[in-house]
Amino acid sequence: MxxxxxxxxxxxxxxxxxxxxxxxxxxxxxxxxxxxxxxxDDRPKPSAAPTAEVTYEVTGTGTAEISYLARGEDGATVVEKDVELPWTKSVQAPVGKAPAVAIVLDGKGGQASCTLTIRKKHIQRATAMGAFGRATCTGEAQAAQQG
Known part of the structure; x- marks a missing residue:
């Protein structure tokens, strides 16, 4: 076997x-x-929400806390702390959301101004003064004109 x-x-x-x-x-x-x-599925992907170019500018001296609306369909607010001035930021903000920049001076005070520009067009300027002085600039981002 x-x-x-x-x-x-x-x-x-x-x-x-x-x-x-x-x-x-x-x-x-x-x-x-x-x-x-x-x-x-061969369904088209949803298109991104339309945006507009927004420029935020804060002039002055010293430091401040700066809040601004940034890119995204929800238009989330971004907060930057202890920012040395002057400061500028350009972003794409969603159309239909009101772009805004807000400044709060630190405890040392001083003077600072915020400026809001949408599609290279000046919209608003505001000034903050003194310890913890505040200012806000807002506007409306409209859909681009066709023509």
């Missing part, structure tokens, strides 16, 4: 089993790729 080899009783050599496992894994990956490509 012939003794069975351990490899023969389990269905083949380790190399064959490895190839079989690799083949099954490859087929599974190909199936997932095919499902991903065939199962997708």
């Amino acid at each position: 012939r003794e069975e080899n351990e490899h023969e009783s389990t269905g083949g050599s380790p190399v064959r089993r490895g190839l079989l496992i690799a083949g099954v894994a490859l087929l599974a990956c190909l199936g997932l790729v095919a499902y991903g490509t065939l199962g997708t």
